[in-house]
Amino acid sequence: MRNSRRITRFLCGARKQHVLYSSSEKHETSSLQGWSLLKGDDKSESLHKIYTFKSLKDANYFVGQVSLISEKLNHYPEWSNYNKKVSIKLQSCNTNLVKSITGKDHDLALEMESIAQQILSPAAIQSNAEYHLLFYDYIEGILEKRAPHRPAHLQKATEAVEKGQLLLGGAYDNLDGAVLAFKADRNTVEDFVKNDPYVINGLVPSHKIRKWTVVTWVAFKPF
Numbered sequence: 001m002r003n004s005r006r007i008t009r010f011l012c013g014a015r016k017q018h019v020l021y022s023s024s025e026k027h028e029t030s031s032l033q034g035w036s037l038l039k040g041d042d043k044s045e046s047l048h049k050i051y052t053f054k055s056l057k058d059a060n061y062f063v064g065q066v067s068l069i070s071e072k073l074n075h076y077p078e079w080s081n082y083n084k085k086v087s088i089k090l091q092s093c094n095t096n097l098v099k100s101i102t103g104k105d106h107d108l109a110l111e112m113e114s115i116a117q118q119i120l121s122p123a124a125i126q127s128n129a130e131y132h133l134l135f136y137d138y139i140e141g142i143l144e145k146r147a148p149h150r151p152a153h154l155q156k157a158t159e160a161v162e163k164g165q166l167l168l169g170g171a172y173d174n175l176d177g178a179v180l181a182f183k184a185d186r187n188t189v190e191d192f193v194k195n196d197p198y199v200i201n202g203l204v205p206s207h208k209i210r211k212w213t214v215v216t217w218v219a220f221k222p223f
Helices: 056-073 103-120 122-128 150-162 186-195
Strands: 036-039 045-052 078-082 085-090 092-094 131-137 166-171 177-182 206-212
Touching (some): 056 085, 056 103, 085 103, 131 186, 177 186, 186 206
Antiparallel strands (some): 045 085, 078 085, 131 177, 131 206, 166 177
16 A cells, blocks of 8 residues: 655745754764765755665654654654655755755754664664663652652653653652663763752752663564
8 A cells, every 4th residue: 555755844945934054064974874965966965865664664653753853853854655665855954045964964864863773673772772770769758849849850851751861760659769760871870860850959868870681671663
């Protein structure tokens, strides 16, 4: 069954919402494996790649995840999704209104690589990943005392989730502590603790970080 889906990016000068970038914002593209740099007769430049997935469901999942990243970056690819293949074209406008490659193209391409790798080789990624568990001890009366700091704490946790660092977390049923599971190195977890509003405001008198060796898992797949 034919399945085609396109998202049209903002073209140079086509809409008021377009964003301009200086040529100094161009990034090195050699680190992007499998991407092709194409140059047009009008001096335009663009990045191209075709991802081939094992199923249409995987291809659609890839498109969905990239859409979320594109919204956050406010940068949109030109693409097509047909027969388990997703064709990507990345391009921006520089300050001279010339279509070229900028930092946002490079950043979005890196995000795409990460998402595609998780779909195509989840077991390899999982086995090479580093995990840590963060244990918090809470002060007495945490339920009432956390109220003014909880929104900022949850925002910090949400940011870690969006970066792919925090997998899950929550308090114990008696609210005397909490545990958070990270897919990240120890320095990242320590940085989270240092900047957590709960810790800064004295709600966590002690904590412990333990490296976690994961030997079994369920690879996340779309339903």
